[in-house]
Structures are given as C-alpha cells and as structure tokens.
Amino acid sequence: MDFYLGLAQIVGVHTLLGLSAYCVLLTGQVSLAQAGFFAIGAYVAAMLTVLAGWHIVPALAAASLVAGATACAVGFPALRVRGLMLVVATLAFGEAVRLFFFNFDYQVAKGEVKIGPAGGEGFRQIRFFPENGWSTLDVLVFIWVFVALVMTALWWMDRSRAGAVLRAVGEDEVAAQSAGINVTAVKVSAMTVGGFIAGLGGGIFAHYTAHIEHAQFGVALATFAIAYPILGGLSSVFGTLIAVVFVQAFLIEGLRFLGDWRNLLFGGLILFAMNVRPRGLIDAATIAAVKRMRIRNREPGNARTQGAE
Amino acid sequence: MSYLDVIDTLQSIADGVLFGATYSLLGIGFTLVFGVMHKINLSYAAASIGAAYASLIVLSVVKAPAIFIFMLAGLSGGIIGFVIYVVCFRFIPQANPLATLMSTVGALLLIDEIIVHATVGIPVPYPALFSDVIVNAGSFTLRGDLMFMFALGCLSMLLLLVLLYRTKLGIATRAVAQQSVAAQLCGISIPRINGLTFVITGVVGGIAGAMIGAAIGVLSPLLSLPLTTKGLIVTVIGGLGSIPGAIIAGLLVGGFENLFQYFRGVTERDLYVMLLLFVFLVFRPGGIFSPAAGRD
Numbered sequence: 382m383d384f385y386l387g388l389a390q391i392v393g394v395h396t397l398l399g400l401s402a403y404c405v406l407l408t409g410q411v412s413l414a415q416a417g418f419f420a421i422g423a424y425v426a427a428m429l430t431v432l433a434g435w436h437i438v439p440a441l442a443a444a445s446l447v448a449g450a451t452a453c454a455v456g457f458p459a460l461r462v463r464g465l466m467l468v469v470a471t472l473a474f475g476e477a478v479r480l481f482f483f484n485f486d487y488q489v490a491k492g493e494v495k496i497g498p499a500g501g502e503g504f505r506q507i508r509f510f511p512e513n514g515w516s517t518l519d520v521l522v523f524i525w526v527f528v529a530l531v532m533t534a535l536w537w538m539d540r541s542r543a544g545a546v547l548r549a550v551g552e553d554e555v556a557a558q559s560a561g562i563n564v565t566a567v568k569v570s571a572m573t574v575g576g577f578i579a580g581l582g583g584g585i586f587a588h589y590t591a592h593i594e595h596a597q598f599g600v601a602l603a604t605f606a607i608a609y610p611i612l613g614g615l616s617s618v619f620g621t622l623i624a625v626v627f628v629q630a631f632l633i634e635g636l637r638f639l640g641d642w643r644n645l646l647f648g649g650l651i652l653f654a655m656n657v658r659p660r661g662l663i664d665a666a667t668i669a670a671v672k673r674m675r676i677r678n679r680e681p682g683n684a685r686t687q688g689a690e
Numbered sequence: 691m692s693y694l695d696v697i698d699t700l701q702s703i704a705d706g707v708l709f710g711a712t713y714s715l716l717g718i719g720f721t722l723v724f725g726v727m728h729k730i731n732l733s734y735a736a737a738s739i740g741a742a743y744a745s746l747i748v749l750s751v752v753k754a755p756a757i758f759i760f761m762l763a764g765l766s767g768g769i770i771g772f773v774i775y776v777v778c779f780r781f782i783p784q785a786n787p788l789a790t791l792m793s794t795v796g797a798l799l800l801i802d803e804i805i806v807h808a809t810v811g812i813p814v815p816y817p818a819l820f821s822d823v824i825v826n827a828g829s830f831t832l833r834g835d836l837m838f839m840f841a842l843g844c845l846s847m848l849l850l851l852v853l854l855y856r857t858k859l860g861i862a863t864r865a866v867a868q869q870s871v872a873a874q875l876c877g878i879s880i881p882r883i884n885g886l887t888f889v890i891t892g893v894v895g896g897i898a899g900a901m902i903g904a905a906i907g908v909l910s911p912l913l914s915l916p917l918t919t920k921g922l923i924v925t926v927i928g929g930l931g932s933i934p935g936a937i938i939a940g941l942l943v944g945g946f947e948n949l950f951q952y953f954r955g956v957t958e959r960d961l962y963v964m965l966l967l968f969v970f971l972v973f974r975p976g977g978i979f980s981p982a983a984g985r986d
Binding site: 462464470473480481599600607615648650652655659 | 724777782787788791792796800806919923926957964968
C-alpha cells in the first residue's frame with residue numbers, strides 16, 4: 382500500500398512541475414529552466430525548515446516567491462530571444478542553477494553535527510515530516526491539496542480573459558501584438574507564474590524525498606517538465622495530469638516487470654505517441670468530441686424531463 | 691604571475707581549442723538542421739555518440755586499421771541520421787515545433803538506452819590515434835592525438851563547406867534554408883533535401899563522436915546530455931544557421947572551458963561557459979555571425 386501512496390506523491394509533485402511548464406508553453410515559449418526553479422524552491426524551502434526552523438507552509442510560500450522572483454528576473458533578458466535561442470538560454474540557466482548548488486556549501490553547526498547543503502554531497506537533514514509525526518497518508522493529502530489548488534487556479538485562468546490572452550500570444554505573437562496585447566508583459570508573467578509553481582513543487586519535493594542533491598535537477602528533469610504538457614496536450618490542464626500518470630505510473634512503474642527492456646520502451650513510446658498524436662494525448666479535437674458527447678447525452682435527458690413536466 | 695603560470699595558461703587554452711574542434715562539428719550539425727528545417731534536433735549529440743559505438747562494433751567484426759574507425763563512424767552516423775529523420779520528423783506536421791522537439795527527446799532517450807543495453811552500462815575504451823606522438827615547441831607540448839583530431843575536424847569542415855557552396859546539392863540545401871516555398875517552386879523536393887541534410891549532419895556528427903571518443907579515451911552514454919548542452923551553446927554563440935559562426939564558437943568555447951578548468955577546477959568549469967553564453971545573449975543576441983533578418 383505504501384508503494385501506491387509513494388507513487389501518488391511522485392505523481393503529485395511531477396504534476397506541479399508539469400503545470401509550471403504548461404503556463405510557459407501556453408505562450409508558445411519552450412522553457413528548459415523549470416528544473417532550475419524547482420531546485421531553487423527545493424533548496425530554499427529545505428533551508429528554511431531545517432536551518433531556520435520554520436513551519437513547512439510559510440517555508441513553501443517563501444520558496445515559491447523566491448523561485449517566482451527569479452523566474453521574473455530571468456524572464457526579462459531571456460524573453461528577448463525566442464525559439465531555439467530561448468530553449469538554449471533557459472537550458473543554460475537551469476544548468477547554471479544546478480552547478481551553483483553543486484558548489485554551494487553552507488553548513489551550520491547544530492550540536493555535534495553540521496547541517497545544511499554540502500556541495501556535491503547534497504542536503505541530507507530534511508526531516509520535517511518524520512519529526513512532526515506526519516504519516517505517508519498525511520503527506521499525500523498535503524501534496525494533493527496543493528495540486529488541486531494549482532490545477533483549479535489554472536483551469537479557472539484558462540477560461541478567463543487571461544487564458545485567452547496567453548493563448549493568443551502562443552498562437553501568433555504578431556497578431557496578438559496588433560490586437561494591443563503587451564507581449565513581453567504576458568510572457569514574463571507566464572514565466573513568473575511558472576517559476577512560482579515550480580518552486581512550490583520543488584519545496585514539497587525536498588521534504589518528501591528528505592535528501593536533495595544537484596544531480597536530481599539536471600537536464601533530464603527539465604526535459605520531463607516540458608514533456609508532460611506536450612505529451613498530454615496544451616488544450617487542457619488535465620492533459621498534463623494524464624501525461625504524468627501515463628509516464629510515472631504506466632511507463633516507469635507499470636512496466637517494471639519488463640526489467641531492462643522498460644527503459645528501451647520508454648523513449649520508443651514517446652516517439653510513437655508524438656507520431657500518432659502530434660498535438661498531445663488530449664488535443665482540441667478530443668475536447669470537442671467530449672463536449673459533443675455530453676450534449677448528445679443531455680438532449681434525450683432533457684427531452685425526458687420536459688416530457689415529465 | 692610567474693613565467694610558468696603564463697605558459698600553463700596558454701597551454702590549457704591551446705589544448706582546449708584543439709578539443710573545441712569537436713564542439714564545432716556538433717554546432718555545425720545543430721545549425722544546419724536549424725537552418726534548413728527551423729527545427730531543433732535534440733537527439734543529435736546522442737546519435738553522434740551512438741555512431742561512434744556503431745563504428746566500434748563494426749571494427750570488432752571486420753579487421754581493419756584503426757584509421758578506418760572515423761570513416762565507419764561517419765558512415766553509421768549518416769545512417770542513424772536518416773533513421774532519425776524518418777521517425778522524428780517525416781510524419782509529424784511541420785507546423786508543430788513542440789511535437790518534433792518532443793520526438794527528438796524520445797529518440798535521445800532511446801539511443802542512450804540502446805547503448806546502455808548493448809554495453810551493460812560499462813564505458814567502452816576507444817582507440818586513439820597518434821597518442822604516442824608529442825610535439826615539443828619551445829616550452830609548449832602539443833598532444834599528437836589532439837592535433838590529429840583537430841586536423842580531421844578541419845578537414846571535415848572544409849569538405850562540408852565545399853559540399854554546401856560548390857555542388858548542386860549544396861545550392862539546393864541553401865535554397866531551402868533561405869526560402870523553402872520558392873525552392874519548392876523551382877522543383878526542389880523538400881522532403882528529399884531535409885532527409886539529405888540529416889544524412890550530412892549525421893556523417894559530421896559521427897566523425898565528431900569518434901573524435902570525442904578518441905580524445906577522451908572512453909565512450910559512455912553519460913556523454914550525450916552534456917554534449918547536447920555544449921553543442922546548443924555553440925550554435926547560439928555562433929549565430930543560428932551560420933556555419934562559420936559555429937566553427938569559431940566551438941573553438942572559443944573549447945578554449946574558454948579549458949582555461950576555466952585550469953583556474954577554477956572542473957566543478958565550476960561549465961558555470962563560466964554558461965556565463966559566456968549569457969554575455970552573448972545580452973550583448974549580441976544574434977551570435978557572432980548573426981544572419982540577415984529573414985524574409986518570411
């Protein structure tokens with residue numbers, strides 16, 4: 382049972398990571414810096430709870446704010462360039478953050494032992510959950526409350542004017558600009574929101590894994606972050622969730638019985654999925670089909686209720 | 691700073707520039723595909739390493755002198771390049787850049803895993819040529835294997851430039867890069883040119899992979915992600931779509947990286963390469979040779 386609870390925790394944190402990339406991708410920008418913001422969130426939150434003795438909720442808030450502010454600061458110069466240049470710029474930023482934490486040594490003596498991030502060895506003493514007696518289930522609920530909050534917020538934003546503006550910039554920048562949209566402001570805000578969500582996810586990640594080190598936040602994680610929304614489709618926030626479940630639960634855990642062959646299948650299945658469904662698992666056509674089905678189901682129902690009246 | 695320090699500094703820059711030839715070749719591969727298709731092929735560095743592995747396999751079956759390993763690597767690189775074009779680009783709509791980005795990531799993971807699977811995750815030794823030759827020039831020493839590598843890199847760049855600027859195929863490739871619609875109206879088959887571009891870049895990448903193997907002495911799938919990052923950085927510093935830019939940026943990044951490895955150690959080395967990239971992005975976002983503004 383604990384295995385499934387642990388899996389659900391991983392799915393929750395990766396959903397947050399995927400949603401952070403989703404925000405940025407909506408504006409048509411590919412950002413490989415999400416792993417960097419995730420790392421900033423993880424280190425800030427962990428240092429606040431371990432070294433400063435904060436409660437986890439304010440620590441998470443501070444971590445997301447720091448990551449969001451960094452994203453905003455990075456967004457201004459980075460968004461001057463676009464396309465491949467932006468991919469490379471954000472990739473380099475993510476790697477720079479990782480290398481910074483690789484060389485980051487800030488240890489404080491607490492009693493007999495020294496605690497804190499220790500460069501290449503990582504940050505080992507993150508014990509907020511066990512020290513406060515949280516069970517696996519408590520942690521799981523804690524994570525999913527945040528996931529639900531973020532997903533609802535993004536879903537609501539998608540239906541509002543802000544979502545339309547984001548998508549307009551993503552579809553055609555020149556057209557959006559000629560419609561009076563401040564493209565830079567939109568892109569930088571999307572980047573900031575993305576950084577905020579990534580920082581939140583990172584903070585939670587640091588606390589449930591209890592040990593963080595630079596190698597966890599490499600290019601591979603950044604690629605996963607953009608892979609979720611692209612695989613799931615950019616038409617809906619639920620696409621990202623489904624893609625995370627598909628990748629983490631099915632491709633990584635579900636195919637474990639295949640042994641070594643699982644990893645081979647992993648890349649192959651991503652290739653296959655992109656060839657079969659280039660616009661993601663849930664694309665605009667799927668959503669339209671679901672809506673049509675709902676309307677069709679409602680019509681005979683409506684007729685019956687009217688008949689009863 | 692004493693005389694010896696100056697010598698050591700210059701020595702490390704020279705070694706880095708010689709190794710930078712491999713970065714140049716990788717940068718050319720990224721830049722060519724971007725120029726022709728306006729797409730990023732993230733699986734390129736992994737495919738190059740894969741081609742070097744394939745050349746080792748061929749060499750273990752057929753007895754041949756070690757020099758042939760570079761030709762074999764180029765050949766297998768070309769084949770892998772074409773396969774990547776077919777599975778990652780051919781059947782995915784052109785108007786969707788995210789899908790091809792993701793499919794090349796899938797190919798990257800797939801190639802890495804095939805390598806891990808075939809070698810049981812153990813790094814494989816790679817034959818170096820002229821590693822026993824050391825040239826002494828005053829206080830400097832130049833490693834024979836690095837010099838051979840550099841010469842080979844220059845030769846392949848030269849051949850590539852001749853191919854692009856002196857043959858019909860090269861004219862067609864540049865025409866597609868400049869204006870694909872106009873090129874199509876002149877009777878150039880776009881899928882054919884795209885496929886051939888992948889074969890050409892694959893050959894270049896295969897040679898680069900073999901050079902990297904020969905310079906480091908071992909091949910490992912762990913090389914592919916750092917090389918992808920370096921290759922992309924070289925592409926951006928050189929200017930997207932500019933081949934001379936990629937060549938110069940590759941040598942620049944190679945020398946810069948080795949210089950900082952000498953001064954700040956291997957853990958901080960890449961941090962300074964990223965800083966170099968940011969300096970370029972802020973002060974010269976178009977790269978060293980920024981292309982003229984596109985018409986489309």
